[in-house]
Amino acid sequence: MSRITPLTGFPEWLPRERVVEQRFLDILRDTFELHGFSGIETRAVEPVDFLLRKGEIDKEVYGVRRIHADQAERDAMALHYDMTVPFSRYVLENAGKLEFPFKRYQMQKAWRGERPQFGRFREFIQADADIVDRGTLSPHFDAEIVSLIVDLFRRLDFGRATVRVNNRKIPEGFYRGLGIADTTGVLQAVDKIDKIGVKIRDLLPDEVTDEQADKVMALAGIRTADGGFATRVRALGVTHPLLEEGLAELSALIDAVAPYADGTVLADLSIARGLDYYTGTVFETNLDGFAELGSVCSGGRYDELASDGKSTYPGVGLSVGVSRLMAVLVRDDLVRPSRGVPTCVLVALADDAHRDASNAIAHALRARGISAEVSPSAAKFGKQIKYADRRGIPFVWFTSDDGTQQVKDIRTGEQVDADPDAWTPSEDDRAPRLIRKEQ
Structure with missing residues (x-):
C-alpha cells in the first residue's frame, strides 16, 4: 500500500469531533429557522469570470476541470470561495420565484487557496444568513441581523460573544468632513487596527496630515455600549451630512437591539470591514478570551448584492466561520459530546x-x-x-x-x-x- 500523504488545510474530524460539529450546525439551523430564515444550498462551482469580479482573490480560487479537458473547460469553472457571490447569482436567477424581502440561510463548504494556519483552512464550512429585498431594504433589518447574532451565540453557549457594530457612513462621512479624498484607503488601513494597532498610521494614504491622522485615530478609539458614541463623535468637531446619517442609523440600531443584547452589542467605530461593497452597518463578533481567532461572525449591509440592470437587490447579512470555531473548540476541548456515537x-x-x-x-x-x-x-x-x-x-x-x-x-x-x-x-x-x- 502506498504511503498516505496528509493534506494541510482540509480538516477531517474524528467521530467525537464530528458530533460537536453536527450539533453546532443543528443549533445554527434551528436558530436561523426560529428567526424565519429559509434554508438553501447553491452549487459548489461558478463560472471563473463571475468569481473573479473582485480581481484581488484570483490566487485563492481553485479551478475545476476533468483530468482530460481542453483549455476552454479548464478556464470555465471554479469552486466558490465564499457564499456571497453564488448567492447573488442565485437571487438574480430566481428573482421571479422568490418572495421579497427574502430571508435565507446557507450552511455548506467553501474553498480558498490561502496558507493554512490555525483556524484557517483551504476547505471550510460557512454558515451565512441574509435578508434581501428588491429596490430598497428597510433599515430595521440591520437590527434584526444583529439580534440574530446575539441569539446564535447565546444558544451556542461557547462563552461570552461581543458584537461590535459600526456604520460605514460614519467613518466615510468623517473622513470627507476632514477633507480626505482617499476615504477607501483610510478605511482599509483602519480595518487592520485589531492586528497592528497604532501602526496603522503608517498605512494611511500620503495625503493624510498628522492632524487628520490624529482625528482618524480618535474616531477609531470610540466604543460605547449605548448611544453615547454620537456625542463623542460630534465632540471631535467634524461635520458632514453623510456622517450625521450614519450616526442616526447606528443610534437607531443600538437602541433597537439593547433590550435583547444584555450588553453584548457595542458601538465600535474602529470596525471598518475593508471590502468596498459594504455601504452601511458593519459588524464583527469576537469570543472573549480568544483574540487569536479574530472575528468569528462578521458581515453588514450592501446596497447592491446583485443587479440585473433593471432591479437592484440590497441586503444585509452575517457569516459564521464554523470551521474556524471548530478549530478552537477541538484544540481547547471547550465543548465535548456526551458520547461519541449516536447509539443509545x-x-x-x-x-x-x-x-x-x-x-x-x-x-x-x-x-x-x-x-x-x-x-x-x-x-x-x-x-x-x-x-x-x-x-x-x-x-x-x-x-x-x-x-x-x-x-x-x-x-x-x-x-x-x-x-x-x-x-x-x-x-x-x-x-x-x-x-x-x-x-
Whole structure:
C-alpha cells in the first residue's frame, strides 16, 4: 500500500469531533429557522469570470476541470470561495420565484487557496444568513441581523460573544468632513487596527496630515455600549451630512437591539470591514478570551448584492466561520459530546441463533426514534457491556431465557424490566448532547 500523504488545510474530524460539529450546525439551523430564515444550498462551482469580479482573490480560487479537458473547460469553472457571490447569482436567477424581502440561510463548504494556519483552512464550512429585498431594504433589518447574532451565540453557549457594530457612513462621512479624498484607503488601513494597532498610521494614504491622522485615530478609539458614541463623535468637531446619517442609523440600531443584547452589542467605530461593497452597518463578533481567532461572525449591509440592470437587490447579512470555531473548540476541548456515537441502546446477543430476535428489539426501538444497534458478536455479556462502555453507549438491552427483557444503565448499574414498545430514555440520553468545559 502506498504511503498516505496528509493534506494541510482540509480538516477531517474524528467521530467525537464530528458530533460537536453536527450539533453546532443543528443549533445554527434551528436558530436561523426560529428567526424565519429559509434554508438553501447553491452549487459548489461558478463560472471563473463571475468569481473573479473582485480581481484581488484570483490566487485563492481553485479551478475545476476533468483530468482530460481542453483549455476552454479548464478556464470555465471554479469552486466558490465564499457564499456571497453564488448567492447573488442565485437571487438574480430566481428573482421571479422568490418572495421579497427574502430571508435565507446557507450552511455548506467553501474553498480558498490561502496558507493554512490555525483556524484557517483551504476547505471550510460557512454558515451565512441574509435578508434581501428588491429596490430598497428597510433599515430595521440591520437590527434584526444583529439580534440574530446575539441569539446564535447565546444558544451556542461557547462563552461570552461581543458584537461590535459600526456604520460605514460614519467613518466615510468623517473622513470627507476632514477633507480626505482617499476615504477607501483610510478605511482599509483602519480595518487592520485589531492586528497592528497604532501602526496603522503608517498605512494611511500620503495625503493624510498628522492632524487628520490624529482625528482618524480618535474616531477609531470610540466604543460605547449605548448611544453615547454620537456625542463623542460630534465632540471631535467634524461635520458632514453623510456622517450625521450614519450616526442616526447606528443610534437607531443600538437602541433597537439593547433590550435583547444584555450588553453584548457595542458601538465600535474602529470596525471598518475593508471590502468596498459594504455601504452601511458593519459588524464583527469576537469570543472573549480568544483574540487569536479574530472575528468569528462578521458581515453588514450592501446596497447592491446583485443587479440585473433593471432591479437592484440590497441586503444585509452575517457569516459564521464554523470551521474556524471548530478549530478552537477541538484544540481547547471547550465543548465535548456526551458520547461519541449516536447509539443509545446496545441490544445484547445471547447467541447467533437469537440474532433475529435481537434485530426485532432494535427495530422496535428505532421505530420510536431511539437509536439502537445489535451487538456485533455473541461474546460473553461482560464483554458486550465493555464494548458498549468503550463506545459511550449508555444502555444495554438483555433478554433472559424465559423471555423477560431488561435494560441496564451501565453508568449506574441500574437494571429494570423493559418493553421495546414502551421504554424511553431521558431526553439527555436520547441523543449526544454538547457539554461545555467548566471555566
